[in-house]
Every structure is written in C-alpha cells, then in structure tokens.
Amino acid sequence: MDNLNLLFAAPILNVQLLLDGLWIGAIFALAAFGMALVWGVMNIINIAQGEFVMLGGYMTLLVVKAGLSPLLGIPFAAVVLFILGWALYRAVIWRIVDADMFISLLATFGISIMMQQLMNEVFGSDVRTAESGLGMNYLFNNQVTVSQIKVLAFVLAFAIGMGLWLFLKKSRLGQAIRATSQNPRAARILGIDTSRVYAATYAINAALCGAAGALVVMAYSIHPYVGLPYTVRSFMIVIMAGLGNLGGVIAAGLGLGAAEQFAGFLLGAEYQLAFVFLLLVAVLVWRQINLARKRQYLK
Amino acid sequence: MTGFRTGLMAAAAAAALVAGAAGAQAACTITLGAAVSLTGKYSTNGTHTKNGYNLALKLINDKGGVKVGDQMCKLAVKYYDDESTPARGSELAERLIKQDGVKFMLGPYSSGLTKAIAPVTEKYKVPMVEANGASRSLFTKGYKYLFAVLSTSEQYLASAVALAAENAGKMGKKPNQLTMALAIQNDPFSQDIRAGVIDDGKKYGMKVVVDDKLPKDLNDMTTTLTKVRALHPDLFIVSGHAKGAATAIRQMAEMKVDVPMLAMTHCDSAKIIKKFGKAAEYTLCASQWAPTLTYKDDIFGSAMDFAKLFNKTYGYMPPYQAAESAAAVEVFADAFKRAGSTDPQKVRDALAATEMQTFYGNIKFDATGKNVAKPMVLYQVLNGKYVVVAPSKWAAAKPIIPRPKWSERK
Known part of the structure; x- marks a missing residue:
C-alpha cells in the first residue's frame, strides 16, 4: 500500500517504471520472435532459447576482447549464432521435427544444458557486462534515467520485427517458410526444400536471440545460467501473442515488461515473476472464453 | 607336495603382511573426502575452495605431515565434482564414506551443498570441517559432527x-x-x-x-x-x-x-x-577475512604471508573463500595431533575442543559447531x-x- 501511495505522491516514478518495462520488454520480444517462428513453422518449442541469448552475450564479449566496440557485437553475435543454429539443425534438430513435442522439449533442453556447461568451462561462472560506450540521459532533475543502449535495444527490436515481417511476406525464402508452416507436404510437392527451410528458420531464430544477447550484455549482465528467464518470458509472450503473429509478439513483450516492473514496484521484487504468471493464466482463461464464444457463432 | 605348496603360500602371505605393515608405518596417509563444485554455477568459488584445501595440504605435507600418536601422517584429499547440485553432493558424500572408506570430510562450497551433505556425514558419524556454508540454519539442527570455521550469515x-x-x-x-x-x-x-x-x-x-x-x-x-x-x-x-x-x-x-x-x-x-x-x-x-589482518599461525605465517604464497602458487590474490578453506585443513591437522589417533570419534571430540589461532582468524566452536571466535x-x-x-x-x-x-x- 505504501508503494502505491508513493506512486501517487511522485507520479514521475511511473514514467521510470514504464520506460524500464518497455526497454526490457523489447529485448524479451526480440527473443520471442524466433520462438514464435520455430514453434509455428517446425512445431518445436525451443527450450534452448535463453541459451542462445546468453551465447550472443558471450560473442559480444569476444568482440570487446578483440578491442572493438561492443556495438559490433550485435551483428557478430547474430552471424555466429546463425551459423550455430544451422549446424545444430543439421546435427540434432532435423531428427525431431516430425517427432512428438515431448521429444523436442527433451532434445532442446539437452542442448541448453550443454551450452550452459560449455560456456561455464570457457568463460567461467562470473557475471559479465560490456560497456556500450553510449551515455545516459537524466531527465526531470534526475528522477528519470534513460540509458541510451536500452533505447537502442528498443528501436532495434522494432526494426528487426519489421524486417522479419517484410522478409516473411516478400522474400522467396520467407514465402517458402510460410508455405512450409501451412502445409509441409504440399510445400514439398511444390518443390520447396523443406529441410532447408527448417534449417533456415532455426538459424534465423538463433541469430535473433544472438542479437538480443548482445543487447543484454550491454544493458544488463550475463552469466552462463542467465538463459532460463529469457526462455520462460519468450514462451509466455508467444502463448499470449499466438504463433506467427509478430505484431502481437511486440505488443505482448512490451506489455509483459511494463507489467513486471509495476508488479515489482508495488508488490516487491519477490512477486514480480509470480504476478507475470498470474497474468498469463488470466490471459489464457480470457482467450478460452473468447474462443468458446466464437465456436458458438459457428454452430 | 601339497604341504610344501601350502607352506610356501603361507610364507608369501606372511611376507606380504609384514611388507604391508611396514609400508603403513613409513607412509601413513589420512585421506579426507571432499565434494566441491568444479562445474556448474559455483565452479568459480568451488575452485577457490579446492585451491585453498590443496595449498594447506601441500604446506602441511612439506613439513612432514601431521604427528598422530607416534607417527607422522601425510594428508590427502579425495575430490569429487558435485556439479553445484545438492542432490549430487549428498550422493557423493555417501560414496566417499561407504565406497572409498573416507573417515573425515572437508566441506563443499555454499550453504546449500553443505546442507545436503551434513545429514550424510552425521548419519555415518564422520566429522566434517566446512569452510563455505554460513547459513544459520546449519547450526540449529543439533548436528554433532559438523564444524564451521567461518562466521555465520546473520x-x-x-x-x-x-x-x-x-x-x-x-x-x-x-x-x-x-x-x-x-x-x-x-x-x-x-x-x-x-x-x-x-x-x-x-x-x-x-x-x-x-x-x-x-x-x-x-x-x-x-x-x-x-x-x-x-x-x-x-x-x-x-x-x-x-x-x-x-x-x-x-x-x-x-x-x-x-x-x-x-x-x-x-x-x-x-x-x-x-x-x-x-x-x-x-x-x-x-x-570473512582480509590479508591485512594480524592473525598468525606456524604453518602459513601471517595472513599476508598466506596471501602472497597463494598468489605465487595460483596467480591470483586469494578471496576469502580460499583462505577459510585452507584454515579448515589446518583445523583438521590440529585435531589429529591433539587426538593422537585417527579414530573418528576421538577426532570429533578433539575438534569440539579446538581453540587456536590460524592466519584466517581465531577458531573456537560452540556446542552447535559454529566458530564464535572470529568477527x-x-x-x-x-x-x-x-x-x-x-x-x-x-x-x-x-x-x-x-x-x-x-x-x-x-
């Protein structure tokens, strides 16, 4: 209650919370794009999603180590993760595309553990950060802080979402991906190499997560076990937004981010995640009711 | 013919027995068991822990080992990697005690792992000196075989x-x-x-x-x-x-x-x-500790001496996790000496009566096993x-x- 009064006493705090929520929500959305894609096209729930994000962060640290600006880590991480995604598809994922969903959960869970331990071996379990070199803005007599790297993350998430949408709509491969998602058998009959489409989808997913990871290491921090929250958030965002709905993913991501910040402020940090899950249940129930109503019309 | 053969075998067996006993005389080794986190999320601090144990071990053994009764015994540690997971930790403690026959344990890294291992050591009445489990709840369960050299969390x-x-x-x-x-x-x-x-x-x-x-x-x-x-x-x-x-x-x-x-x-x-x-x-x-404190002991010297030696050996300044781990080994060595025996019960009683200064700080355990002599x-x-x-x-x-x-x- 005290916290609620505080928000009314100092309304400017709302601005800070909302902005922080949008920044982190944008990064969640970025990680969720790929999950929506892979889930929608290949019917695989990629548990290793957060680990791709984590890996993207470490790739950025490599760029820093080489003496370059960490901002270059964004494309670098995306490229490396694209290649890794492709390789993982060729090694593991193709075996489970048509399998039971449970198998794919297990397989990607295995991949996620491998990646955690591998990064732990290579980089150690320390918490790592990279300095983007971008500054901070202090507004309203330093009652609101805006970190420029977070703004960049926000803009990038939008731009990448837009790019992805265009790519799926216009490009040859994008159309092939959509066709495969609708009916793989028909797509194959029409001469689409669905195996290549799957590989590309999985690789694009990894690349998006890599870019997100580069932003995470500059705006927040990473360590080998940082992945899980990103996997969980992506999963929730995709459930809320529905598969293959990129606009929905952005909206759900930002909404989730903001809701988390306000919940954390009002209820205390320990209830932040609990609140988010409660929200998820509420959304699912509401959807169920809506769907049931639509089914009534159809009868 | 059969009689001759039996006699020969008996002689050989006797010779082996004598050799075995002589061997034990010359190289008495006390093996301590330890499950530490070498992989998983505690691997950094797990490594500090292991380095601390090893450095103390090396110094004590270089000085000829520990005098137990009338013989000098070397110390050794049998390590397993607990992968930073409590379930694995208690499994490994079980294995160390039952399969490897370890009679004394050093602690793992973190309160969580210590909490998982303490019930096992307690069950088999194996004394454990731990250096990295500070949670207050470890010392409210009435454990008799658990001793902690560090200050507790509160x-x-x-x-x-x-x-x-x-x-x-x-x-x-x-x-x-x-x-x-x-x-x-x-x-x-x-x-x-x-x-x-x-x-x-x-x-x-x-x-x-x-x-x-x-x-x-x-x-x-x-x-x-x-x-x-x-x-x-x-x-x-x-x-x-x-x-x-x-x-x-x-x-x-x-x-x-x-x-x-x-x-x-x-x-x-x-x-x-x-x-x-x-x-x-x-x-x-x-x-828990700083290299500039003025504590001293005769194995490492001052706190600063320890820090320098550690830095020379491992190439980085010791965090307190390493210092307290080294101190745990010293506490065991001291207890063996005073117990004059490697009987777990006697060593436990000696541990309970510990009152000493190490480079890491003063050590005296209260009835619950926590160190009450070091701020x-x-x-x-x-x-x-x-x-x-x-x-x-x-x-x-x-x-x-x-x-x-x-x-x-x-």
Missing part, C-alpha cells in the same frame, strides 16, 4: 549496521532516526543475512523503508532502485551473491542513486573494483582498493560516511 552485515549507528551524527540524525533499504536475494542464505540485519537494526530502532527480496534469476534491479531513489534511505543493503553485487553497483551508478551508505556482500567474488572502477568507490563490503570485517572501496574500516581493531582508515553524491564526484 553476522555478515552486523558491522555495517553498527557503523551506521556510530556515524548517525555525520548523516545529521540520531541512530533511531535512521532508515534502511534492503535488497536481498530470495534464498535461505541471503535471507539469513536479512534476518541478522533486521535484528541489528531493531536494536538501534532503525526503520526499514524498502524490503525487496530479489528473485534468483533476475539481472535487473531497476524497480528496487527506483524505490530507493525516491525514499532516500540512510543505509542501503544489497546481498544477492556476485550477481546482486554486480547488478547493484552498475545500475546505481547508471541511475545515480544517492545513498549515504551502501553496504553489500560478495564484492570480491563480483570483482566490483576491477569491473566497475569508479562506480564501486565508497561501497562497504562484508568479508566479520568490513571493507570500504577507497581509491580503487579494499580498505578495512571496521571493526576498529584492524581499521586501516576511517570510513567515508556519507558517500559523496554522484553529482559531486569527478
């Missing part, structure tokens, strides 16, 4: 609260007018620290204005910091392992959150000075160095309270 930040009360005048207040903000991770160990801080605060009549329990998996503290910035507490306490320390230092500087005192745990495992430089200045850090120390980060500021006996400088505001810093 003492971690007691000196920070005391320091705030002492310096209340400098912040323009009386001690009972001071306010505290707490951002402490939601796990048993960190919550023990919180309980200690709240108890100490109550003694002075301080008021808690923010009491956030940080989730385990979050790398963002902005909501808590927004609250802290709005409420201006006098003392801000952060405890969330290395991740909490790093996140707080970074985001407080970014958001320019001004508090007169910032106290936290795990500064050195988060390497806040190296990673954040100026942003870490004036932070108060709780530590925590409090560092402040001043000019890029950790300087001991409390307790006053070892203080190398006066603490700077209140910390300068961000706008006044260069």
